[in-house]
Amino acid sequence: MMIDVNVNLSRWPFRRLPCDTHDRLTLKLHQHDVVQAWVSSFDAVLHRDIGGVNLRLAEACKESGNVQLVPFGTVNPMSPDWHEDLRRCHEDYRMPGIRLVPNYHDYSLENAAVAELFQLAENRGLIVQIAFRMEDPRTQHPRLQVPDVDPAALSALAGRHPRLKLVLLNWQPAVTGTPLKQLAAAPNVFFDIAMCEGVGGVGSLLETVSVERVLFGSHVPFFNLESSLLKIRESPLTPEQLKAITHENAARLSADGASRVTNANS
Amino acid sequence: MLRHTAGVAAAAALAGRQSASASGQEDERSSKPLIWDVHAHLSGVAGTPEERIKKLLEYADRVGVDRVVFHLGFSRLTDPPPDQLRRDNDEVLRAMAVAPGRVFGFVYLNPNYVDESIREFDRCVTDGPMVGVKLWVAARCHESRLDPIVQHATRAKAPILQHTWLKTVGNMPGESTPADMAQLAARHPQATFIAAHVGGNWEHGIRAIRATGNVVAELSGSDPTAGMAEMAVRELGADRVVYGSDYGGRSLASQLAKVTGADLSDEAKHLILGLNVRRILGPICRDKGIGV
Helix, strand or coil: CEEEEEEEECCCCCCCCCCCCHHHHHHHHHHCCEEEEEEEECHHHHCCCHHHHHHHHHHHCCCCCCCEEEEEEECCCCCCCHHHHHHHHHHHCCCCEEEECCCCCCCCCCCHHHHHHHHHHHHHCCEEEEECCCCCHHHCCCCCCCCCCCCCCHHHHHHHCCCCCEEEECCCCCCCHHHHHHHHCCCCEEEECCCCCCCCHHHHHCCCCCHHHEECCCCECCECHHHHHHHHHHCCCCHHHHHHHHHHHHHHHCHHHHHHHHHHHC | CCCHHHHHHHHCCCCCCCCCCCCCHHHHHCCCCCCEEEEECCCCCCCCHHHHHHHHHHHHHHCCCCEEEECCCCCCCCCCCHHHHHHHHHHHHHHHHHCECCEEEEEEECCCCHHHHHHHHHHHHHCCCCCEEEECCCCCCCCHHHHHHHHHHHHCCCCEEEEEECCCCCCCCCCCCHHHHHHHHHHCCCCCEEEEEEECCHHHHHHHHCCCCCEEEECCCCCCECCHHHHHHHHHCHHHEECCCCECCCCHHHHHHHHHCCCCCHHHHHHHHHHHHHHHHHHHHHHHCCCC
C-alpha cells in the first residue's frame, strides 16, 4: 500500500507522456499498489484561468476507480482574486491542500503575498505543496527557461507558521546545504523523494531529515513511476522506515487521507 | 510481509532481486534479464577505490545490476594532463581488480594529448584489462584530432563512449553534442560509438544520431522522464539503445526506471538492459579471454 504525494493530471505542454490520460495513469498507479495519489494538474503550470483548472481537477478526481485521487488545486498569489481560488479549493472542492509553482508563476517566496497565503492556509488547515522545479532547466524548451525556486526565505516562513504543513516537491537539487539543514530542522516541513538523486539517495536523505517527514512522491506521469519505487529499494531501509515513507507519513499528514486509506484497506 | 513491498517487487521485476550468473547464459533462459550498466563512476561514496567499489556493488546488488562499466577516476578533471589521466585510470584498475568479470573499465583519454592518450590506451586496454574508451568534455568529438584515437581503439575492437549533451542553458566549451558524435562516427564506419546521455535533451539527441548506424544511444544521466526509451526504440531500434546509470552521482533506480518503466516489450527491455552491451563488448572480451 502506497500513497504518492506528487502526481499530475492532464498534459505536459511540451510532449505527450505515456501515462498522461486518466485511465492509463490510474492503471499504472494501481498496478504498483498506489492506493491514493495527491494530484494536481499540469494545466496549472501555464494556464491563467486557474479557477477553471481547479474545477476540472476536482471533477476528474471524482473518477478515481481503484486509486483514490485526492485533488490539490493550484493557487497563484500573483493572480487577481487568488483568495477566491483558495476558498473554492477548501470550501467548494473539499481539497486537503493546495500546490504552488512559484517559478512558473513568476514570484519569489519572499513576496508578501506568499506570507499572506501561508497564513490563510494555516488558518484553514490546508497542506501547502511547493514544486521547486517541474523539469531540469538543462532540458527545458529554449523559449521557456524557468529556474528553480529559491528556497532561501522558506525556513523563516515555516517558522512563522508552525501549524502549516509544508510539503516540498522536486526540491533536489534546489534545496541543499544550509537551506536544507534549516528546513530539515523545521518540524512542519516534509520532503518527497521524486527528484532525490545520487546512489542510495533516500538513505542519504534520512541522514539529514527524520524519517517521519519523508514522503513517497513520484512526479508521475512526467517521470516513470518505477524511479521512486526503485529508489526505496536501492537504499537499505528498515521495514519501519519503508512503511513510514510509503504511506504512514502521508496518511498522518492528512486526517482525511488517513480515513480513506483505512477504508481502502478494509 | 508488508503489502507495500509487493508494489516495489512488481516495479523491480525486471531489475530482479539479485545479480545473475557470470556466464550470462542463465540470464537469457530465466525471466531475470542480464543488467549491464555501461556508465558508472567511483563517486557518491567515500574511501579508496577498493572501498568504494564494494559499496557501489552493494547498491547494484539491491536493484539487480549484474555488471558495471566504470570510467573516470576521483579527480573528475575536465581536461586532465597525461599524468592525471594515468592516476584516474589507475583508480579504475584498482576497482576492477576487486571484482574481475563483474566490474569492467573504459580507459579515460584526452584528445588534447593524442600521443599520450594512445600510450595510455595501450597500457590499460592493449596490455591491460580495460575494454573500451571514455571521452568526456576536454574537446568536442567532431574534431579531426580524435581520429588517431578512434582508429587505434577500433583496431583493438574497443567501443568509444563519448559524453554528449545538448543543454538548453548552453554546453561547456569542450562538451560534445550528439550531432558532433554523428559527425565523428560517419568518418569511422567500422568503429562502435556509444552516445552517453544521448544528448540529455533526448528528443534532439536521438534524431541527431538516427542516420548513423554505428552509434548507439545510452540513456544515463538525465531525469527519468517518461517516454525516453520508447522514442529511442521507435527511432533507432532496440538494438541501438543501451542502459547506463551515471551512478554514483545519479541514482541507479532513476536510470533503471527509464527502461523497466517503459512501454516496451520484454524483448526490447532485455536488449537495452544488457544484451546489447554484451554484444558490443563481446569481440574485445573474447580476445582478452574475458567471459561475457
